[in-house]
Amino acid sequence: MSKKPKDPAQAFRYDADVLPRQIEKAALASGGFPYDKKLDQKRYEKELRLLQIELVKVQNWVRTTGERIAIVFEGRDAAGKGGAIQRLTQHLNPRSARIVALSKPTTTEAGQWYFQRYAARMPTRGELAIFDRSWYNRAAVEPVFGFCTPEETDHFLDEAPAFEAMLTRDGIRIVKFFLHIGREMQMKRLYERWHDPLDRWKISDIDAKAIKKWNAYSAAFETMLKRTDSAAAPWTVIRANDKRRARLEVIRHLLDVLPYAEKDTQAIGTPDRSISISAATFLGTGGEEE
Numbered sequence: 001m002s003k004k005p006k007d008p009a010q011a012f013r014y015d016a017d018v019l020p021r022q023i024e025k026a027a028l029a030s031g032g033f034p035y036d037k038k039l040d041q042k043r044y045e046k047e048l049r050l051l052q053i054e055l056v057k058v059q060n061w062v063r064t065t066g067e068r069i070a071i072v073f074e075g076r077d078a079a080g081k082g083g084a085i086q087r088l089t090q091h092l093n094p095r096s097a098r099i100v101a102l103s104k105p106t107t108t109e110a111g112q113w114y115f116q117r118y119a120a121r122m123p124t125r126g127e128l129a130i131f132d133r134s135w136y137n138r139a140a141v142e143p144v145f146g147f148c149t150p151e152e153t154d155h156f157l158d159e160a161p162a163f164e165a166m167l168t169r170d171g172i173r174i175v176k177f178f179l180h181i182g183r184e185m186q187m188k189r190l191y192e193r194w195h196d197p198l199d200r201w202k203i204s205d206i207d208a209k210a211i212k213k214w215n216a217y218s219a220a221f222e223t224m225l226k227r228t229d230s231a232a233a234p235w236t237v238i239r240a241n242d243k244r245r246a247r248l249e250v251i252r253h254l255l256d257v258l259p260y261a262e263k264d265t266q267a268i269g270t271p272d273r274s275i276s277i278s279a280a281t282f283l284g285t286g287g288e289e290e
Helices: 021-028 041-065 081-089 135-139 148-170 183-194 214-228 243-257 278-286
Strands: 068-075 098-099 127-132 170-181 237-240 277-278
Touching: 021 183, 041 081, 041 243, 068 081, 068 237, 068 243, 081 127, 081 170, 081 243, 127 148, 135 148, 135 214, 135 243, 148 214, 170 243, 170 278, 214 277, 214 278, 237 243, 237 278, 243 277
Parallel strands: 068 127, 068 170, 098 127, 170 237
Antiparallel strands: 237 277
């Protein structure tokens, strides 16, 4: 009788001297990623430049019209949220393109209405606010690590669509991204972070436990996507095993949904529907399966 293959996650250590070959080999294709090679660097740089030129147009349109744009990034640890945000904001004026990355709530904030500290950081007229993680901490990180009760999470999942609908009725445009990576890719990226002195700071105690909590996160994310995907604020899932493709599709989707002036549809190009998909499609095709 043949032995069942050993689960690489059981022996994985991000601070190990060598990344197991099994993990390295499986990383790109993990989590159902549809490509067997990364996007060519030259093609990526060419497309990124065209998309970033369009982003400058978006910012000018936002400032001229007084639009308010809230862009939400969620996803697993090491999914590439920071890199996508960096490319999105790289050539924008930081005075009106603000990144919101909140730390642990203070004692005062913990005693407030849960959404209060996020509501206070919504964009004003003529501004984009980019949330590097958001109020959705209560849908994944907090319940997975026991930082809130199941009742608090359930209440949050009921209230989040109402909160977002209230914001959109007031004129704020909400664009939500969920970046999905496979398990082996997450292991590979955590390993690389630890071994790069410039990136090691990104690993927190929670990140270090992410692999062991994979299934719990999967269940939490599935519930989050099912219960908070709405007409007012739909989720767009980005398959992010290839950072280059993910960054392009994030920007492309944002440009596609915003009705800004002088839009160049040829420069934007056609979305890759194997990378950028709706929450319903992701869940319906078993997006979390390995």
